[in-house]
Amino acid sequence: MDIDRxxxxxxxxxxxxxxxFHTTLKSILLSGTIxxxxxxxxxxxxxxxxxxxxxxxxxxxxxxxxxxxxxHKDNIQxxxxxxxxxxxxxxxxxxENFLEMDLDKLYxxxxxxxxxxxxxxxxxxxxxxxxxxKNRTPQEIRSLFNIEDDWTPQEIEAVQxxxxxxxxx
Amino acid sequence: MRExxxxxRLRSFDPIEYLSPELFDxxxxxxxxxxxxxxxxVSRSWHEEIGNSQNMKRIKVFIYHHTQNxxxxxxxxxxxxxxKYRNISVNLGTMMFDEKVEQIARESSVKYRNVKFSDAKLYxxxxxxxxxxxxxxxxxxxxxxxxxxCNSVECLTFLHLKHLTxxxxxxxxxxxxxxxxxxxxxxxxxKDDVNDMRVIENLLMNNSGLKVLGLRxxxxxxxxxxxxxKCKFKLERFSFYAYKLNARMQSxxxxxxxxxxxxxxxxxxxxxxxxxxxxxxxxxxxNIETLxxxxxxxxHKGETINYIHINSNPAINRIDISEMxxxxxxxxxxxxxxxxxxxxxxxxxxxxxxxxxxxxHCPNLRELYVEEFSVMALPPYSDSFSKLxxxxxxxxxxxxxxxxxxxxxxxxxxxEELILACYTRMFCDVLSSIVN
Numbered sequence: 001m002d003i004d005r006x007x008x009x010x011x012x013x014x015x016x017x018x019x020x021f022h023t024t025l026k027s028i029l030l031s032g033t034i035x036x037x038x039x040x041x042x043x044x045x046x047x048x049x050x051x052x053x054x055x056x057x058x059x060x061x062x063x064x065x066x067x068x069x070x071x072h073k074d075n076i077q078x079x080x081x082x083x084x085x086x087x088x089x090x091x092x093x094x095x096e097n098f099l100e101m102d103l104d105k106l107y108x109x110x111x112x113x114x115x116x117x118x119x120x121x122x123x124x125x126x127x128x129x130x131x132x133x134k135n136r137t138p139q140e141i142r143s144l145f146n147i148e149d150d151w152t153p154q155e156i157e158a159v160q161x162x163x164x165x166x167x168x169x
Numbered sequence: 170m171r172e173x174x175x176x177x178r179l180r181s182f183d184p185i186e187y188l189s190p191e192l193f194d195x196x197x198x199x200x201x202x203x204x205x206x207x208x209x210x211v212s213r214s215w216h217e218e219i220g221n222s223q224n225m226k227r228i229k230v231f232i233y234h235h236t237q238n239x240x241x242x243x244x245x246x247x248x249x250x251x252x253k254y255r256n257i258s259v260n261l262g263t264m265m266f267d268e269k270v271e272q273i274a275r276e277s278s279v280k281y282r283n284v285k286f287s288d289a290k291l292y293x294x295x296x297x298x299x300x301x302x303x304x305x306x307x308x309x310x311x312x313x314x315x316x317x318x319c320n321s322v323e324c325l326t327f328l329h330l331k332h333l334t335x336x337x338x339x340x341x342x343x344x345x346x347x348x349x350x351x352x353x354x355x356x357x358x359x360k361d362d363v364n365d366m367r368v369i370e371n372l373l374m375n376n377s378g379l380k381v382l383g384l385r386x387x388x389x390x391x392x393x394x395x396x397x398x399k400c401k402f403k404l405e406r407f408s409f410y411a412y413k414l415n416a417r418m419q420s421x422x423x424x425x426x427x428x429x430x431x432x433x434x435x436x437x438x439x440x441x442x443x444x445x446x447x448x449x450x451x452x453x454x455x456n457i458e459t460l461x462x463x464x465x466x467x468x469h470k471g472e473t474i475n476y477i478h479i480n481s482n483p484a485i486n487r488i489d490i491s492e493m494x495x496x497x498x499x500x501x502x503x504x505x506x507x508x509x510x511x512x513x514x515x516x517x518x519x520x521x522x523x524x525x526x527x528x529x530h531c532p533n534l535r536e537l538y539v540e541e542f543s544v545m546a547l548p549p550y551s552d553s554f555s556k557l558x559x560x561x562x563x564x565x566x567x568x569x570x571x572x573x574x575x576x577x578x579x580x581x582x583x584x585e586e587l588i589l590a591c592y593t594r595m596f597c598d599v600l601s602s603i604v605n
Contacts, residue, residue, distance in 0.1 A: 107187035114192055122195065129184060130199035138210035146181045150213050159216060162250060163206045165230045165243070 012051035013066075019059035020051055023066050027073040028052075031065075032080075032117030056115045061108040068098060068121055080119040091124070099128045103145070185214050190221070197224045220252030230254050352376040356383035356408075370396045377401040383408040394425040404433055408441040426450045430457065487513035498522040505530035512536065518543055528553045535559065542569045557582040560589075567591045571599060578602070 008024040013034075015021070029035045034052060041049055054062060071094065078086065099106070106125060113122040133141055142149055151159075184193055197205050197219065205224055209216045219225070232247065234240040247254075332354040333346055347368055355376065357369055366386070370393060373379070379402035386393070430437075430453040437457050488504065488511055501523060505511060511531045515538040516523070525548055527534060536559040547568060554573050560582075562570050570591050575581040589600075 103182040104187070107182075107184060110188060110192055110195075126192070126195040127199045129196045133196070133208060134200060134204060138207065141208065141211050145183045147183045147212050147215075148181075151210075155213075156210065158246070159209060161243075161246060162252065163209070165232050165247075166202065166206050166228050 011049075013062065014051045014053045015057055015059040015062040016055050017059050019062070021059075021062055021066055023070060024073065027066070027069040030069045030072060030077055030118055032119075033115065054116075057112045058108065060105070061112045064101070064105065064109055065112055065116065065118070065121070069118070071098075072120070077118075077120050080117070083119045083123045086123060091127075095124055099124060183212075183214075185218060190218060193218055194222045194224060197222060202227045202229075217251060220250075225253055228254065347371055350375050352379055354381040355379055356381075356385075358385040366393050369393070373397065373400050373402075380404060381406045385410045391419075391422060391425070394422045394429075398425040398428040398432070400432075403436040405436055406439040407433070407437060408439075410441075423450055427453055430454060433457070487511065488515065489513075490516040490518075498526060502526045502530060514538070517541065521545060521548055524548050532556075537561070537573065539564065542566045544569055547572060552580065555580050555582050558584060559586040560584060561586075562588070563590050565590055567593045567596045571596060574599070 008026045010022055011025050011028045013021050013023070013028065025038075029038070037052065038049070057065065101109070106128060110122065110125045110129075113125055132144060136144065139149075141147070184196065188196075197208065200208070205219060205222075205228065209219045230247070232240070232243050234243060330346065330349050331351055333349065333352055334354075334356040335346070335358065349372060352372070355372065359366075369384075373382075373396050377400070379400075382397075382402070382404055383406075384393075384397075385408075427450050430450060434453070434457045440454065440457075488508070498520075505526060509530065510533055512533050513536040514527060514531065514534060515536075517540045519539045519542050521544045524544070527537075528548075532553055533556070534553060535556060537554075537557055538559075538561045540563045542562075542564045544566070555575065557573070560574060562573075564570065570589060574584070574587070587600075
């Protein structure tokens with residue numbers, strides 16, 4: 001398949017709840033999963049291909065994903081191997097702003113980015129959760145996510161003793 | 170995040186409930202080990218997930234206590250812990266591995282199947298052998314120093330070990346490593362009462378990728394020489410000490426060493442050897458173009474140890490004895506015999522005999538650098554010093570220095586460079602005549 005063709009053909013995707021979205025081939029190829037699918041179709045198959053069904057992504061989440069891939073379609077994306085060594089020295093302000101969303105949407109986005117194999121989006125969205133956790137006490141983290149404290153004092157003491165052994169590598 | 174849009178009173182947004190364990194784990198890749206441990210306090214399920222996490226490999230556990238009771242408590246807790254630690258170091262110090270703790274370790278050892286004990290941490294901290302059996306097999310580096318008698322060792326394999334140091338172990342421990350094929354470094358110190366070197370000979374035969382080999386053995390058998398000389402490895406560094414040694418190698422062994430050196434001449438960079446290996450081997454050594462660091466440690470006449478450290482030049486016209494030691498005159502003359510074209514001689518300490526030997530064996534000496542003279546009586550003036558063009562002495566022994574640069578103009582060399590630390594009036598007069 002010639003992915004460098006001058007014109008950027010339209011591609012349709014359908015969410016799990018049956019909503020159809022239109023985007024461009026260049027954008028959708030940011031998804032490793034869809035890229036593999038399209039590559040299997042072979043030369044010239046894109047124009048004749050029908051809408052791609054995405055059973056694991058609902059329409060609200062797919063809309064968010066499409067917004068992200070269309071914004072980043074011209075950027076070089078790191079592979080999942082490259083992303084392992086990535087450090088967060090610079091985050092695109094557009095991405096920072098983009099990820100300002102409710103927690104349930106963020107969790108769905110993480111799951112979708114994983115299913116669609118978009119390493120950069122998966123990295124950014126998991127980082128977003130990590131940044132919420134960072135520098136908070138355990139009680140603050142419980143409050144943030146509304147988690148019940150189910151420890152007994154004896155159990156907490158045991159964890160404290162184990163944590164005393166642990167040091168940064 | 171628009172936290173105000175979340176009704177915290179009604180719904181839990183615990184990521185564990187929304188994300189698969191793999192995705193939950195990905196969150197923690199962005200956090201430091203300290204923050205990871207902090208998160209384990211959040212809830213039981215967080216503690217469990219984090220304990221099973223791939224991120225645990227970033228956590229290093231170090232256990233050390235001053236009292237036996239504290240140690241027992243920590244070890245029991247460690248063996249019963251729900252976390253899958255991957256990097257554990259225990260320093261037992263002088264304390265014992267308590268029987269009760271050992272029992273717990275035995276019962277929990279299955280859980281530790283994938284735990285790696287890190288490198289040299291076994292040094293003083295031997296775990297019961299059953300635990301090691303389940304843990305250390307993946308480690309790439311192992312340094313064991315113990316006199317532990319191993320009983321149930323058959324399940325131990327170290328197939329992919331890269332670096333191995335064995336220090337005075339029992340033969341049973343040596344045998345644990347017989348399967349190794351990927352060693353890059355192997356250092357071996359023999360126990361006094363071990364005579365069977367077949368395990369070590371096998372190891373050397375099997376590890377053709379070896380780059381660094383250090384052997385400290387009681388008395389090198391001819392069989393071991395034969396093995397070393399036939400091995401396929403190409404060493405960068407070879408250290409060889411035999412501590413019940415004869416001052417001189419037997420001639421057969423000298424020949425085997427020559428064979429070894431022939432094989433290593435395009436790779437060896439550092440050679441430490443403590444036996445007088447004969448002029449032929451020495452000639453080979455000085456022709457090893459890759460060699461940049463050579464030391465001998467000679468036990469001459471079975472008593473004094475004389476050490477000579479030579480940074481040899483590839484085109485060996487230069488000797489640099491960089492240690493402040495008294496050179497053995499026999500060794501030095503043998504060295505100079507092996508390399509007769511020395512033009513540059515540099516030493517920290519020069520003795521009377523050294524000057525005589527230099528005169529005898531270095532007719533082409535052009536440059537002489539001496540930090541200190543250790544000369545009781547003045548040697549006669551030597552014509553061979555008249556060829557010197559460069560001389561540096563940091564000693565204030567004026568008479569010796571004047572002997573070398575010579576008061577007599579006819580005998581004096583044509584110096585291009587003189588660096589001296591001598592201050593007498595007469596000496597200055599001589600110097601001014603040189604300058605003029």
